[in-house]
Amino acid sequence: MERAIPILPADDLRTARDFYVDGLGFTVSFEVPGDGTTGLLGLERGTIRLTIDAPMSGHGREACVSLEVDDADAYYEEWRQRVRISRPPQNEPWGARTFSVIDPAGNTLFVMGPTRQGDSA
Template identity: 65%
Template sequence: MPMERAVPVLPVDDLRRAREFYVDKLGFTPTFEASEDGRTGLLGVARGSIAITLDCPMEGHGRNACVSLEVADADQYFREWNGRVPLRRPPHDEDWGARTFDLEDPFGNTIFVMGPIAAAG
């Protein structure tokens, strides 16, 4: 069966800074890199089934992108990333049925993390 998925491409200004943020701080693993100087080109990163491509310079497309990461436990990601990177707000339950928080990468892209609301117990 063929694999089908959407992989967001986020604009960045420097692949080295992007690697520090996504790999060193958020725990993604590099999957590919196409760069002659380490600063421009493409960098693919993944974490579990989440994949993102980082593009520098990303010309001809919009800037300040947003990517939504659907995860099993938003609180776990918040605990892991809290203190490593600036987070906009702690996780909270949305009226529409998800537990969410968000952060911004060094290039102005929003990372919106959402998981299920924990069952009362």
């Protein structure tokens, strides 16, 4: 199997863990060294995998990751109850239904699913 796992920067693992686990429903697959503020945090939700690195240096900041899902509206309905989302899902002219979430460190999660019939682009 081959896969890519994005590594996103964070300022504080505790804040990132709260956002991703409590807000977005990810589970922790690993945490090193486990002091709560610095180190690496592995996250998963279904087949989605992310790693959070605090403090991450030398790799840039404000990253963007696309999360391809079966139903963008289902994720939107779940997440909008717990985190701020700037706009509801919309069909894009290039053939996807999308919305974005920005985590506490400024990283964008760009959620993409299949377009939904009856909704305009």
